[in-house]
Amino acid sequence: MPKWFNTAGPCKPDIHYMLSATDRLPEIKQLIAQENYFVIHAPRQVGKTTAMLALAQELTASGQYTAVMLSLEVGAVFSHDPKLAGRAILDEWQDAIKFYLPPELHPSHRILGESGRHIGAFLAAWTQESSRPLVVFLDEIDALSDETLVSVLRQIRSGFPRRPKGFPQSVALVGMRDVRDYKYASGGSDRLNTSSPFNIKVRSFTLSNFTLEDVRNLYQQHTDATGQIFTPEAVDLAFHLTQGQPWLVNAIAKEIVEYITKDPAIPITADLVNEAKEILIKRQDTHLDSLAERLREDRVRAIIQPILSGLELGDTPDDDRRYLLDLGLVVRSQEGGLKIANPIYQEVIPRGLSQGVQDSLPMIQPSWLNPDGSLNAQVLLEAFLKFWRQHGEPLFKSANYPEIAPHLVMMAFLHRVVNVNGSLEREYAIGSGKMDICLRYGKQTLAMELKVWADKRPDPLKEGLPQIDKYLSGLSLDTGWLVIFDRRSGLPPLSDRTTTENVISPAGREIIVIRG
Structure with missing residues (x-):
């Protein structure tokens, strides 16, 4: 039977390429043998349900345990009625x-x-009549909330001392977040903010993304089944773009082998991986769309906004930072700061944020194209300045991240420029003080750096010129744009203060400085 790369629901070993659950979760068997209760939390679509189903089947097949994965999700609609929730859950079980x-x-x-x-x-x-020790993985625990959530947690805690003869030997709570982030609308908080009433857990750990070797092994399964090879460069690029996020790893391969090139005789190259990446970003599949939806949450905005603008994070609650880590939106860099989890998310997030502005854009004729369809950078500059003076300030109101409204409006305009035949790439990080944008259109590349001039801060020009020098050097370019968004208070209208000048950078490059 043929197998496929899976991007919807748990993997099935008979029809999907998949990795071993015990290899991804090597500690669990020891925790179960020690009669422990524990929490497994990880973002959606990293393989939690797949891993737990496979592990339960493996434990049961060993003859040592009766192990099963059971979902609590059906109880979510009865958040204030534990009795009705319990009936629905037990019927599902x-x-x-x-x-x-x-x-x-x-x-x-x-x-x-x-x-x-x-x-x-x-x-x-069930435990008392079972011929084997009972092991239960409770999936979608964080779908529950309020009284029903607390009731379930307390019932499990109450039975814990009677394990393994009077209650399951091991129980795992499986969800997106750790216990303290479960939803509980009480006492002025929307989260438990504590491990109680489940303070019996011995460990709380996450299911990691795939390693480079995991990606190589997963893709090799397709090669073994069909003969179609992934070049080493393609595997390396897929890992770089996804950082091993399982849904993205599978989605890139699925797009290539099922749609871009169905002929197994054609090797899968880095170019095909890039093509698949662009398709996924533009199409905004469910996984990426749900990711973009999270950006509307206030505690997500408080952290993503400074990352995008390159500003310092400031005083944000530890719970909020951990929440974004648990969602898989950000990771901690080796240097210690937070950064967007992978290059694909790095593209999806600003694109998703600028979508509302894009939908608000007026009709813009593509005057920046030459008769042969190539990009005319000088005409593009003139078109942007005209657009910025006329529409920039009103469009700021349509941006749902007000502190970076100029960035989002400019990106919306640039997305209209690249449309079908081009692409935008962005680089940004906490504390860098900038966002870099690379616009590619056909054989042409235009690089720009965006900086903010805030109250009580010096003119960013002096800092920005060596920064854009470094960026242009990496792209082997001799010229670029330095865009300074002046966000100081008490300024005249944007239409009156938008200017340009040509400046020579410290490395001798010609930089067009745009102020507005």
Whole structure:
């Protein structure tokens, strides 16, 4: 039977390429043997459910345990009624147990039939009649909230001292976030902010992204099955662009082998990986779309906004930083600061933020194209200045990240420029004081650096010129734009203060300085 790269739901070993769950979670078997309860949290679509299903099947097949993955998601609609939630959850569990476990390991009909009993009572009764120690992975725990969430956690904690004969030997809570970030609208907070009422956990750990070797092994499965090879450069680039994020790793390969080139005789090159990456970014599949939706949250905005503008993070709560880490939006760099998790997200985030501005743009005729379809940089500059003076300030209001509204408006304009035949690449980081943009159109490359002039700060020109020198050097370019957004208070209208001048950089490059 042919196999495929999977981008929707848990992997099935008979039809999907996949990696070993125990290789990705080597500590779990020891935790279970030690009768521990623990938490596994990781962003969506990194393989939590796939790994837990596979591990449960492996543990059961060993003959040592009865292990099963059970979902709590159906209880989410009854956040304030634990009794109704419990009934819905136990009815769902009845179906799952019958599907995942052989008949001899099912709880008796007497236990299964009592759907009104509490979750804790059900687990206790099943444990006591089970011929093997019971191991339960509770998926989608953070779909629950409020009284129902606390009720489930307390029932599990209450049964914990009776393990392994009177309650499951091991229980794992599986979700996107650690216990303290579970939703609980009480006491002025929307999160528990504590591990209680589940203070029995021995460990809380995350499911890591794929390593380079993991990506190589996953792609090799396709080569072994079809003969179609991924060149070493293609594998390296796929890992670089995704940083091993499992959904992205699979999505890039799926786009190539199922749509871009179905012929297994054609090797998969770095160029094809780049093509697939651009398609994914422009198409905004569910995974990337849900990522963009998170950007609307206030605590996400408080951290993403300074990263995009290159400013310092400031005084942000530790819980908020951890929340973004748990979502997989950001990672800690080797230098210690936060950065966007991978180059694809680095493109998706500003593109998603500027979409509202793009939708608000007036009709703009592409006057910047030469008769042969190539880009005319001088005409583009003139068109941008005309657009900026006329529409820049009104469009700031359509940007949902007000502190970087000029960045978003400018990027919206540039997206209109590249449209189908070009691309935008961005580089930005906390504390760098800048955002770099590379516009590629056909064989032409235009580089620009965006900086902000804030109140009580010096003119960014002196700092910006050597910075853009360094950026242009990396692109082997002799000229570029330095754009200074003047955000000081008490200034005249944007239409009156937008100017340009030509300046020679310290390295002798001709820089067009745009102020506005």
